Each structure stands twice: as structure tokens, then as C-alpha cells.
Amino acid sequence: xxxxxxxxxxxxxxxxxxxxxxxACSGENASTAPRAGVVASVIINPRQANLAIGATLQLTTTxxxxxxxxxxxxxxxxxxxxPGVAKVSETGLVTGVSGCLATITxxxxxxxxxxxxxxxxxxxxxxxxxxxxxxxx
Numbered sequence: 863x864x865x866x867x868x869x870x871x872x873x874x875x876x877x878x879x880x881x882x883x884x885x886a887c888s889g890e891n892a893s894t895a896p897r898a899g900v901v902a903s904v905i906i907n908p909r910q911a912n913l914a915i916g917a918t919l920q921l922t923t924t925x926x927x928x929x930x931x932x933x934x935x936x937x938x939x940x941x942x943x944x945p946g947v948a949k950v951s952e953t954g955l956v957t958g959v960s961g962c963l964a965t966i967t968x969x970x971x972x973x974x975x976x977x978x979x980x981x982x983x984x985x986x987x988x989x990x991x992x993x994x995x996x997x998x999x
Contacts, residue, residue: 896928901936901971912980913948913958921954921977923968941967947998948979958982962998 905924925933940950948964950956961983
């Protein structure tokens with residue numbers, strides 16, 4: 863009689879394991895499903911700006927996860943392509959240094975965005991102007 867009582871328990875365990883595997887395998891692939899809390903994008907605002915030499919501009923970022931939630935607790939690293947033209951602080955404050963163009967990059971967990979900053983010189987000189995176009999360098 864002991865084997866008769868154990869058989870329903872064994873079958874119930876086997877059936878629940880089989881159903882669990884069926885449900886797990888029939889759902890979305892976990893690697894392709896959107897994941898909350900994982901950085902998916904970084905957006906800088908504004909994307910373009912003009913500054914005078916010595917002027918400042920505060921850039922901001924919106925960091926979102928794969929579901930679209932805004933992530934406010936993520937570190938953002940700032941970098942200028944040309945610190946001699948426009949320097950950027952750890953908080954995204956850009957300061958115009960000299961007339962030309964600079965790209966400011968904000969990055970968080972492998973994702974990044976860029977803003978183009980044009981710093982206007984006080985007055986273009988003949989040496990830095992050719993056919994009405996300012997040259998940098």
C-alpha cells in the first residue's frame with residue numbers, strides 16, 4: 863500500500879515540473895524582453911547651442927531604461943571634444959572658451975548622446991576668416 867500512496871505524489875510532482883517547464887519555455891525569451899532598470903538611452907538637452915566666450919550653459923540629460931522609465935539615480939560622465947573651445951563640468955555646465963565648435967558627450971553605462979556647441983568669437987579676424995566662413999584651429 864505504501865507504493866500506491868506515493869504514486870499520486872510522484873505524479874503530481876512530475877506534472878507540476880512539466881507544467882513549469884512548459885510555461886517557462888513558451889513565454890518571451892528573457893534576453894529579448896525589455897528590462898526595467900537597465901540603461902537603454904541617454905538624451906542631452908539642448909542638442910545644439912550657441913555660446914559667447916565666457917558664457918555658460920547648463921546641459922541636462924534624460925536617462926531611460928529599456929521599458930522607457932526615467933532613471934534618475936545613474937551617473938552621467940561628461941566630456942568635451944575640444945576643451946579649449948568649450949569646457950564641460952562634471953554636472954554638464956558648459957563654458958565657452960574660444961570661438962569654434964565643440965561636441966559635448968554625455969555617457970551612462972555604455973550609452974551616450976552628443977550636443978554640438980558653437981562658441982562665437984568676439985569678432986572674426988582676417989586670419990581666421992576666409993570667404994565669410996570662420997575656420998577653427
